[in-house]
Amino acid sequence: MNTYDKNDAKSIEDYAQQLIGHTFREVESWDAPSQVQEDEASYGNKSRKGGLGNLIEEKFFGYKVNSDERADFPEAGVELKVSPFEKTQKGALRAGERLVLTMISYEKAIESSLYQSHLWNKCKLILLIYYLRDKALPNNLDYRIHFAQLFTPPDEDLKIIESDYKTIADKVAAGRAHELSESDTMYLGACTKGATAEKSTVPQAYYAPDIKARKRAFCYKNSYMTYVLNTYIAPGKEEYEKIITDSNELKEKTFEEVILSRINKYAGKTDKELCRIFDREYNNNKAQWIDLTYRMLGIKSNKAEEFAKAQIVVKAIRLEENGHMRENSPLPALKFKDLVSEAWEDSELFTYFDETKFLFTVYRKVGEEYVLKGAQIWNMPYDDLNTTVKKGWENIRNVVKEGIEFYKTETGKGLVIKNNLPKKNDNEIIHIRPHTQQTYYVFEDGEVFGKGRLSDSDELPDGRRMTKQSFWLNNEYIVSQLEDKLKK
DNA sequence: GCATGATCATGC
DNA sequence: GCATGATCATGC
Numbered sequence: 445m446n447t448y449d450k451n452d453a454k455s456i457e458d459y460a461q462q463l464i465g466h467t468f469r470e471v472e473s474w475d476a477p478s479q480v481q482e483d484e485a486s487y488g489n490k491s492r493k494g495g496l497g498n499l500i501e502e503k504f505f506g507y508k509v510n511s512d513e514r515a516d517f518p519e520a521g522v523e524l525k526v527s528p529f530e531k532t533q534k535g536a537l538r539a540g541e542r543l544v545l546t547m548i549s550y551e552k553a554i555e556s557s558l559y560q561s562h563l564w565n566k567c568k569l570i571l572l573i574y575y576l577r578d579k580a581l582p583n584n585l586d587y588r589i590h591f592a593q594l595f596t597p598p599d600e601d602l603k604i605i606e607s608d609y610k611t612i613a614d615k616v617a618a619g620r621a622h623e624l625s626e627s628d629t630m631y632l633g634a635c636t637k638g639a640t641a642e643k644s645t646v647p648q649a650y651y652a653p654d655i656k657a658r659k660r661a662f663c664y665k666n667s668y669m670t671y672v673l674n675t676y677i678a679p680g681k682e683e684y685e686k687i688i689t690d691s692n693e694l695k696e697k698t699f700e701e702v703i704l705s706r707i708n709k710y711a712g713k714t715d716k717e718l719c720r721i722f723d724r725e726y727n728n729n730k731a732q733w734i735d736l737t738y739r740m741l742g743i744k745s746n747k748a749e750e751f752a753k754a755q756i757v758v759k760a761i762r763l764e765e766n767g768h769m770r771e772n773s774p775l776p777a778l779k780f781k782d783l784v785s786e787a788w789e790d791s792e793l794f795t796y797f798d799e800t801k802f803l804f805t806v807y808r809k810v811g812e813e814y815v816l817k818g819a820q821i822w823n824m825p826y827d828d829l830n831t832t833v834k835k836g837w838e839n840i841r842n843v844v845k846e847g848i849e850f851y852k853t854e855t856g857k858g859l860v861i862k863n864n865l866p867k868k869n870d871n872e873i874i875h876i877r878p879h880t881q882q883t884y885y886v887f888e889d890g891e892v893f894g895k896g897r898l899s900d901s902d903e904l905p906d907g908r909r910m911t912k913q914s915f916w917l918n919n920e921y922i923v924s925q926l927e928d929k930l931k932k
Numbered sequence: 933g934c935a936t937g938a939t940c941a942t943g944c
Numbered sequence: 945g946c947a948t949g950a951t952c953a954t955g956c
Binding site: 746 | 934935936937938939940941942943944
Binding site: 729730731732733734759760770771773774776777855856857860879880881899900914 | 945946947948949950951953954955
């Protein structure tokens with residue numbers, strides 16, 4: 445085995461590439477290149493987070509793990525990260541986790557700019573070691589390393605990361621760390637640290653000693669790392685379009701300001717006029733209002749690179765003439781068995797709102813057409829998520845856990861299956877509703893009900909099946925979150 | 933008028 | 945074939 449020059453990033457990368465194709469178990473059996481020889485039998489322990497990273501540091505690079513504010517290879521300025529990826533059903537890669545960079549300290553003043561911060565040491569040059577997480581394997585040590593590559597965010601991303609840093613630092617410095625959420629920012633996030641909220645909530649000693657906040661760390665978001673994987677590490681055929689093609693645009697305005705100004709420029713036009721401007725068929729169905737949003741942003745497809753990296757979801761909000769929003773807004777599908785097995789902070793629903801930003805484009809009906817009012821970038825306030833949504837989620841989960849009761853009801857259109865799940869009015873923010881093509885149930889006695897097929901249904905914890913459901917955002921809640929000027 | 937269960941339409 | 949945005953039909 446070759447060795448490496450700790451002063452030279454390229455040499456460290458070359459050395460690391462010997463890992464490619466090997467499992468952690470194999471690496472563990474190699475001779476460490478230096479003094480670290482003590483046996484760490486727990487590297488592969490699934491409950492020990494970071495075990496695999498420690499193995500690489502100690503058994504492969506031969507240095508002792510530390511929690512230094514400097515980079516792991518200080519002379520070369522390289523930070524080592526060992527992280528999992530997964531393959532989606534379509535074969536694209538997805539980061540298994542956000543990339544945690546360094547803790548946010550509440551004990552001392554926070555550096556006001558990224559380039560002067562200790563974070564910069566940890567995020568400017570990273571040696572990414574990516575392994576495939578195959579949950580079918582019994583032991584983490586059997587996971588295999590696929591990539592080992594240096595990574596530095598490109599300039600255009602650094603502009604956004606710089607602005608993300610400022611957003612987080614400003615909130616901390618204002619004594620508002622307790623209101624932080626990963627979805628406050630685009631690529632660089634402030635993620636929670638620690639096993640549970642109870643154990644990991646501490647006073648904001650420096651800026652607001654009387655107010656406790658979750659421990660948090662700077663991270664590159666999962667969505668950002670997924671993009672990095674598919675673009676720099678293992679380029680695939682995923683095709684995204686950049687909204688911002690000239691990064692000089694970010695010198696004077698933030699990303700959000702650019703987005704909003706591009707859309708607001710068209711405020712006052714109707715959906716019909718916009719369809720004409722962008723040469724789109726005006727047909728009032730399909731995803732017309734979302735398509736128009738992307739056209740106003742200046743891209744031809746509905747795949748915006750920046751939105752993928754920052755996990756921004758476009759939602760078209762249409763208000764009726766009286767200001768009411770007629771329909772509720774669906775969220776991604778729900779899996780009952782996950783719902784009952786996950787803790788709140790690991791749940792699909794929490795994670796979705798904690799990490800997702802929304803771009804609302806708001807229209808209001810006038811006569812037969814909808815007039816564009818403008819746009820708003822929104823993420824769910826921390827309190828709403830952790831009180832109201834959490835409560836709604838728990839109530840739904842409890843019914844699913846205990847076994848949903850179904851009632852066949854005869855209606856004018858034939859039999860309909862009613863249930864005892866919480867209803868829309870039981871929670872101010874979310875509710876649960878069917879969301880698929882057709883109805884499909886399988887009851888306890890094996891009876892099948894509905895015009896759909898198996899794939900229209902989802903298995904309940906007790907083995908029965910129910911028509912696929914989604915969480916939905918209550919229309920009134922969305923309206924309540926809109927800026928006044930967009931509602932008038 | 934609106935909640936609820938059901939379903940349509942399209943693009944990937 | 946499925947996920948997701950959009951919408952419908954009934955009954956209270």
